[in-house]
Amino acid sequence: MAETTAKGPAAPAGSLVGRRDWRFTVLNWFRELTLVPVIVLLMIAGTIINPIFFTSSNLINVAQGGAALGMVVVAESLILLTGKFDISLQGTYGLAPLLGAWLIAPKASEGLGLEFSPWIGILIVLGVGLVVGTFNGFLVIKANFNAFIFTLAMSILLTGLQLGWLGGKTVYHLPEVFIYIGAETWFGVPVAVWLTVATFVIAALFLRYHRVGRAMYAIGGNLEAARAAGIRVDQIRIGVFMVASVLAAVGGLMQAGYVTVVTAGQGSNLIFEVFAAAVIGGISLEGGRGRMIGALTGVILLSLVTNILTISSISSTWIDAVDGAIILIALGVARLIGTERA
């Protein structure tokens, strides 16, 4: 009887079924770690450009600088995996810590003068994230607004509020509790770095080993198939928007703690780096494809670039142009080595 044996091109004889095919696994890891050689090259280049680069204090600087970015990259990656995106994460990143700081700082340091407890301030930061995320999620998913234009408008609104409230001034003299995650260190490594690494690990494990995590891939890969399989696609997608905005708010809090002030410009243009890091790291803009480990390498790469440009002798007015050029080159490299990214 002619069964299905040895007919389909991908069903080789001597059935591989059931035995893990290590080629797939290796290929997958290779795809995820595409950027590692680029990172190594960058580190060598950095050391050559300025010996300061390869010192522990500078590398910790890099990590600290990347921590806040990494938080938002996790957030955006989660949304990208489910096939949507959120531009307003940068608005949340700026507005949430600002509102918290504003309510707890005394009038003398540009606060409102209510001088709430810093703990309440932190709750407010998280609350802003939750509210913005819920709002975005419901309107993009349930009311079916186009994610691009809706979250773009939202982003402009949030950044505008930030500027309107502060009028270009800066909130300073923030209480220690409020700036703890941005300013403190554990075992010589900034708390922010610990937190971000932990977030990456938790997100990675969740995506791989939790039902909802797998459901997110299914949603991004084929929405209708996911719906037909009984996955609660709308709830999960809205939930992802909410979690992502909260993560962005935490990222903003890290940044505020790091510089110990909140400025009116915090978060502006951040979203481009976020998208660049995620996409270079292999998170597909189409949804359903990519892993946290890849996104992490994307964050590391961009942080290194920023740092090397800062300690190099390139004039500060040219940094943006060089930054953009390097991102383009990285995309090209990723495209060449990896497969469907960019």
Added chain:
Amino acid sequence: MQGNSPGGPADRRLPGDRSVEVGTEPVGEADNVSKTFGETRALIDVSLSVLSGQCHGLVGRNGAGKSTLVTLLTGLARPDRGVIRLGGQPAPNLADRSAWLARVACVYQKSMVVPPLTVAENVFLNRPTNGERSAIVSWSRMRKQAHEVMLEWGFDLDVDQEAGRLTVEQRQIVEIARALSIGARFLILDEPTASLEKAAVERLFERVKRLRDGGVGILYISHHLEEIYEICDQVSVLRDGELVLHGRVKDISQENLVAAMVGSAPPRRATEIEAVQKRGPFGERRLHVSNLSVHSRSGSVDDVSLEVRAGECLGLVGLEGSGSSTVADAVVGLVKPAAGTIAVNGKSVPPGKVNAVLHLGVGYVPQDRHARGFAPQLGVGENLTLTVLDRIARNVLGVVSFQERDRIAQEQAKKLQIVARSLDQPVSSLSGGNQQKVVVGRALAPDPSVLVVVNPTVGVDVASKEALLDAVGQARDAGMAVLCVSDDFEDLRICTRLVVMVRGRIAAEFDRPPWDRQRLIAAVEGLEHAGVDQR
């Protein structure tokens, strides 16, 4: 691999306890169900019962109510009146998706696999691996169980593969395995052969028989009546929302079946390859392909030469991967040939430039209408005239004349009997048959001298098929040179000559209809090498 030879099913049955299991219990029933959408009465008092161990055919033209019945049977909608029963029990609540999925599954034409995920993950989509309460995914258990399902039903698929790399046939297997592993014993196959090549269809039939013998009840929806006769035990016919015929396949003649589908209109017989008894002399040579070689993943071509004259329709027949559709791709400039030349009206075709080729006077009906056929959001009229924009905007500014556009669109719509509310109706909201008519109309609009059609009637109902083939036939009679690439023998009735391709080469040539079906099948399957020209 067996051909389509009739009389096969009985002796091809796998050894099994079929005689014990047959028709014992209903796995899916519709009891006097009715459903109305706005003004349209989609289903009127339809009763149908699919028994375990049985393959039940469901046929009907587009719009007859088949899809509506499927949505009711799969719990995507509730009947206005009547009852749905699954496994003898009243159907679960509509909101309880997992209860539905455990009882019934439908494999749609549109693939429901998730491309970036592995086969195992697709089989276990949204299901716990570690018991109902645990949300943790155990990859090893998932792979093992997916593998077991594959083994149990004799599917040969590597469960670690990425689903995006699978063929259409393999994706179907994934969906069937998914349903079976949940425990569903009622399977609906909606046009499962629509995009399968012949050998894959045979393998699908084997699988269907194996499922049936394993006690699964199957509702088999198809436009191809031969398939119904080949694998179904029972058949039900829907027309305009009503069940007009029901019975054992054995007891119903094909004429009666077709008559039930189309109503009063006299049907054409669908099983024989009748073709125009048209013999030269044909006009001048319009299309000339010489020594064409193409490297392509979807079927390479190796040293193929052929020519098509005015008023002639050359049928290029071959299985998927035989290179037949690659020849068409090369002619219209979608792929660059490695060697050889293609000439249209004596002018050689610039390789790989679709735009230039179409300007030489080639009309093209692509294989996949959704991917290349039309702009779904645009209206019927605009789609029909996309190929003649230069003609309807014939002034210095390039402003489109709507009057002229509507005139040309009307003409095509009439010729092809396109059913649409207006010329402004978006093509995406038309039925499959009407969409395909728009694609063909678009190709015919500029009145090309050469028409290249690839599987022109895939997935359309019987009446649309007739209209489509008639339109192409008329174009041929008007002097167009037609290259018809198809693996559907019913398409071949408009052909005046056939060329069969096997593994990239021309394997046989058939002049002068009528053609012997068995010999043609044998040639297509690559069984007969002495088949060049039957004189």
